[in-house]
Amino acid sequence: MPVESAAPERARELRDNYDDILRQVDEAAARRTEGPQPRLVAVSKYKPASDILALYEHGVRHFGENYPQELEGKAKDLPSDIAWHFIGALQSNKAKLLAAIPNLFAVETLTSVKAANHLHNALSSAPSPRSAPLNVFLQVNTSGEEQKSGLPALSPSTPSGELVDLALHVVQKCPTLRLKGLMTIGSFEASTSGERNPDFERLKESREALVAALRERAGVDAVRALEADGGLELSMGMSNDFAEAIEQGSTNVRVGSSIFGARPPKA
């Protein structure tokens, strides 16, 4: 289906919102001493393809979606050089659908060996093989809240666990996947306390512990290869906490409502 253009006022509103967030991203990045320029992912779930196209025409390429079918439809209708991020709950039976999207940039929500195998198998047998492995972020439940998905965080006192096992599995058994980093959704309280966010600190600590564990169990060369690829990223920060997340080391922020406006409540 061809995508209709957004009304001019809507297109202008989206551009202004995006530019405003991008400026805040740059300012937050300037307040820290090191690290790459963070990637701003525009989270477009529930929003029409015309909104995405308006931002695309403004130069935006990274968009995030939560629902596989919605992503599949938008990816078909919109330009093929969009870099899509899947950021929703990953069910194994949706791996095939995701693997068939050629311009899927990353799955940010991998939490199980089973889902990794489904993705790997689907990618291995895809009719048109991708030119590069699919980036995956492993989701970590840094807040410990029961309703959040994600694997338990690592720390110096808990240097092993499911997160290490899954990372090893991806690195050693899934050549169609590339371990790109860790992802978390901070707790709402932590993001509004105005202090350094403990959930973001836990994600950073998890990365350190994971790299140490991989060095030990996958070998120095495997870790060198990861580092040559830019090292493991941290995907953290949303509309209400992306600036703090960047100051705390985020390399990938996922911003929805501050760009597109409020979403309709879930049915």
Ligand SMILES: *Cc1c(COP(=O)(O)O)cnc(C)c1O
């Ligand atoms: C919806 C969503 C976002 C964007 O949230 P906003 O608060 O609207 O910026 C980011 N990450 C994930 C995983 C999401 O589901």
